[in-house]
Amino acid sequence: MPIRMLKKDEDTKREKGLKKSKMLSGGQVKLDKNKDGKISGEDFKMMKKKQKIPQQRKIILNHLFQDLFLTQIIKVFLKAEVLQFLKKKEKEKKN
Secondary structure, three states: OOOOOOOOOOOOHHHHHHHHHHOOOOOHHHHOOOOOOOOOHHHHHHHHHHHHHHHHHHHHHHHHHHHHHHHHHHHHHHHHHHHHHHHHHHHHHHO
């Protein structure tokens, strides 16, 4: 049987089988965040960071909405006080 030389890109059947077995399957691909073909601690760290960002955004948005709500309430009260003040001035002018 003659010995055949393999080219660089050509893999044996055994090596192809090993590559397939090392590949991620199913939902594991979604867990591999750094796309290195392995599920490692780095992947979980990256997922944890992604979770923290939306929580921080949510906290900031809550504070902003609270501030906006309070400023709107203050504006309404100030507007009401200004209107009452103007009505008193008009009554004083009439008298």
